[in-house]
Amino acid sequence: MPFVNSYHNIENVLFWYDLASSHYAASVTDFFEEKNIKLVPKEKNPQNCPQARPIETIWQILEEKIYGGDCKVKTIDQLKRRIQQQLKRIAMKSVQAMFSSIRKQLRKIADKGPFAACSF
Structure with missing residues (x-):
């Protein structure tokens, strides 16, 4: 996350992954939730x-x-x-x-x- 933290206000960031299952693994989604970073839900991707x-x-x-x-x-x-x-x-x-x-x-x-x- 260093790049994002250096160049963007995290409140304005929305991560939009491709549909690789690893991108929606619980460990990944939990990490983003802990950091209050929004993700595009899989069903809307x-x-x-x-x-x-x-x-x-x-x-x-x-x-x-x-x-x-x-x-x-x-x-x-x-x-x-x-x-x-x-x-x-x-x-x-x-x-x-x-x-x-x-x-x-x-x-x-x-x-x-x-x-x-x-x-x-």
Whole structure:
């Protein structure tokens, strides 16, 4: 939590995980509850909705770049280097474009429900 504590007022923070079961484990939710940090409840967290979570698209792009082609990493250090190399190849303008409408999408979700921003 050092990053959040350094750059954000914790009262204005809402954590919005993907649907990995580990993110909703009792130990995790208890930790956030103890710290009075709000979480998006699992039942209000839509699946397959990249419009609501552009970071998922970025992870997908990064995964394709890391493991694409004939890449065969054999050690953690090789994987770290590969990740760092490929992160530099993702165009910042693309990332900014993905996040540019996030407030609008989140407002739509807040006003009309979790599936309002999703395209199926």
